[in-house]
Amino acid sequence: MQKIFSFILFCLFLASCSQSPAPDLLLINSNFFTADSLRPHVTAVAIQGERILAVGSDEEMKKLAGEKTEIIDLQGAFAMPGFIEGHGHFSGLGRSLQNLNLLNTKSWQEITGLVAEKAQTAQPGDWIEGRGWHQEKWTESPGTTVNGYPYHDALSAAAPNNPVVLYHASGHGLVANQKAMQLAGISRETSDPIGGRIVRDARGNPIGVFEENAMSLIEKPLADWQNRRSDAERQSAFDKTVQLASQECLAKGITSFQDAGSDFWEIAQYHRLAESGKLELRLWAMLSQPNAADLPKLADFPQVGLGNGYFTVRAVKAYLDGALGSYGAWLLAPYTDKPDSYGQNTTPVDNIATLAAACKQHGLQLCVHAIGDRANREVLDIFERVSPPSGGGAGSGVDAARWRIEHAQHLDPQDIPRFRQLGAIASFQAIHCTSDAPFVVKRLGTERARTGAYAWRSLLDSGAHLANGTDAPVEDVNPLPCLYASVTRKRADTGLGFFPEQKMTREEGLLSYTIWNAYAAFEEAEKGSLVPGKLADIVVLSKDLLHCAPEEILQAEVLKTIVGGKVRFDK
Numbered sequence: 236m237q238k239i240f241s242f243i244l245f246c247l248f249l250a251s252c253s254q255s256p257a258p259d260l261l262l263i264n265s266n267f268f269t270a271d272s273l274r275p276h277v278t279a280v281a282i283q284g285e286r287i288l289a290v291g292s293d294e295e296m297k298k299l300a301g302e303k304t305e306i307i308d309l310q311g312a313f314a315m316p317g318f319i320e321g322h323g324h325f326s327g328l329g330r331s332l333q334n335l336n337l338l339n340t341k342s343w344q345e346i347t348g349l350v351a352e353k354a355q356t357a358q359p360g361d362w363i364e365g366r367g368w369h370q371e372k373w374t375e376s377p378g379t380t381v382n383g384y385p386y387h388d389a390l391s392a393a394a395p396n397n398p399v400v401l402y403h404a405s406g407h408g409l410v411a412n413q414k415a416m417q418l419a420g421i422s423r424e425t426s427d428p429i430g431g432r433i434v435r436d437a438r439g440n441p442i443g444v445f446e447e448n449a450m451s452l453i454e455k456p457l458a459d460w461q462n463r464r465s466d467a468e469r470q471s472a473f474d475k476t477v478q479l480a481s482q483e484c485l486a487k488g489i490t491s492f493q494d495a496g497s498d499f500w501e502i503a504q505y506h507r508l509a510e511s512g513k514l515e516l517r518l519w520a521m522l523s524q525p526n527a528a529d530l531p532k533l534a535d536f537p538q539v540g541l542g543n544g545y546f547t548v549r550a551v552k553a554y555l556d557g558a559l560g561s562y563g564a565w566l567l568a569p570y571t572d573k574p575d576s577y578g579q580n581t582t583p584v585d586n587i588a589t590l591a592a593a594c595k596q597h598g599l600q601l602c603v604h605a606i607g608d609r610a611n612r613e614v615l616d617i618f619e620r621v622s623p624p625s626g627g628g629a630g631s632g633v634d635a636a637r638w639r640i641e642h643a644q645h646l647d648p649q650d651i652p653r654f655r656q657l658g659a660i661a662s663f664q665a666i667h668c669t670s671d672a673p674f675v676v677k678r679l680g681t682e683r684a685r686t687g688a689y690a691w692r693s694l695l696d697s698g699a700h701l702a703n704g705t706d707a708p709v710e711d712v713n714p715l716p717c718l719y720a721s722v723t724r725k726r727a728d729t730g731l732g733f734f735p736e737q738k739m740t741r742e743e744g745l746l747s748y749t750i751w752n753a754y755a756a757f758e759e760a761e762k763g764s765l766v767p768g769k770l771a772d773i774v775v776l777s778k779d780l781l782h783c784a785p786e787e788i789l790q791a792e793v794l795k796t797i798v799g800g801k802v803r804f805d806k
């Protein structure tokens with residue numbers, strides 16, 4: 236009976252093969268990791284239009300070829316599903332490529348030098364923007380400091396006629412020069428806004444550094460300056476930004492990007508670009524935390540698969556605290572190196588709960604930024620209260636809604652099993668672990684760092700869903716250093732390690748950048764593994780990321796990036 240059944244299936248298979256047209260593209264002679272546990276390794280993939288038609292051996296796939304099938308011989312190279320960036324800032328990435336990039340600067344002197352250089356060609360009154368400085372990475376003293384931060388004086392002297400704003404690498408603080416503070420009307424009388432701090436010296440004078448919500452004081456005149464542009468100027472500047480970010484991502488093997496917070500205007504621009512076929516990789520965006528007046532606008536969402544599957548908005552981003560480096564992470568117990576501080580709660584818990592109820596009402600994923608253990612506990616409590624798990628993944632509970640905690644960076648060990656229990660997704664950035672390694676123990680002390688900081692292994696072992704990413708432009712958007720951090724927990728430059736017992740296996744690392752991120756966006760049926768019927772989003776690399784030595788991950792080169800069956804980057 237079973238034989239007859241098998242025979243009928245075989246006939247059906249032949250019939251369907253003879254009916255379906257030949258593939259447009261065959262990728263052969265490769266070493267594919269498919270991220271599909273049923274068939275993890277194949278040598279060839281057949282693509283028809285935007286999608287994968289079949290996977291298998293070279294011989295099997297060649298049989299499908301027709302007269303017009305293009306065949307690309309990958310000469311044994313390693314290939315896998317295109318990388319999915321799980322948490323980044325797409326327009327921020329584009330802007331960072333236009334503004335001063337301070338990620339690799341080693342001193343305050345170097346930074347003010349770069350600003351002075353930029354000021355020479357800037358029109359008086361134009362803002363100079365930069366991002367990526369980190370006082371913990373400086374090898375030279377910046378002179379007098381407050382909490383390790385420099386005074387603005389050298390920056391003000393470097394650009395006396397231009398307002399300057401330089402964002403901290405974490406994105407949770409900035410330093411401004413005199414001109415910018417003047418435009419913002421900052422004086423010693425200006426009081427700290429809720430959830431933010433104007434850093435002051437012992438005499439109460441602002442030193443130029445603004446943390447968390449205090450950043451908006453400086454951002455206001457910057458936004459005014461930007462908004463003086465016409466709609467057309469603003470739109471074309473945005474398109475340029477998107478183009479730069481796209482090129483950067485495609486060159487690094489990224490075929491989908493999960494944007495962690497765009498406002499309604501930006502969402503409209505992405506929508507326009509997607510509908511006109513101008514997005515070169517797939518974007519999945521979270522709406523930036525809407526204010527109370529904008530909550531009714533959530534009724535227009537989710538918007539899924541716009542522009543032929545290139546743009547989706549089905550999530551909302553919210554912020555509960557700041558970052559660890561700038562003492563903004565909201566902790567259960569005080570900072571070890573700042574015993575008077577528990578960090579910053581940047582949005583009242585009740586406001587997040589209100590937003591959670593709105594997300595539940597409209598069927599949106601809620602993605603809450605939480606770094607400190609207090610912030611993470613509060614978010615888990617909100618998830619549990621507003622949208623209790625429905626059990627077994629069905630219904631409308633937090634588990635079925637796939638609500639996410641963005642960063643989930645420092646957890647109290649008691650809260651680790653709650654991710655699995657609630658079905659909440661821990662969306663972390665492995666590269667933050669090694670970037671932050673030099674100061675985490677200073678901030679948290681050894682015991683808290685060991686048991687709860689970047690605790691991927693503990694989360695995985697508890698059965699939680701994870702997502703991985705870089706938080707670009709906070710970090711380089713390149714997935715390879717992040718993958719290296721995921722599987723080694725070692726810094727690439729100094730070799731400094733951070734509690735290696737929490738590292739991922741090599742396979743988990745690759746899954747975390749493909750199918751796990753697809754799951755975290757409700758897109759696992761469309762992408763994230765190489766399976767017939769899914770989108771043909773593929774990256775080809777010069778090293779076998781599953782088997783090469785760990786250090787070789789860093790040397791791997793992206794050879795091709797394929798989105799929807801089209802080669803979008805070719806080395």
Ligand SMILES: [Zn+2]
Pocket residue numbers: 322323324495706
């Ligand atoms: Zn972010």
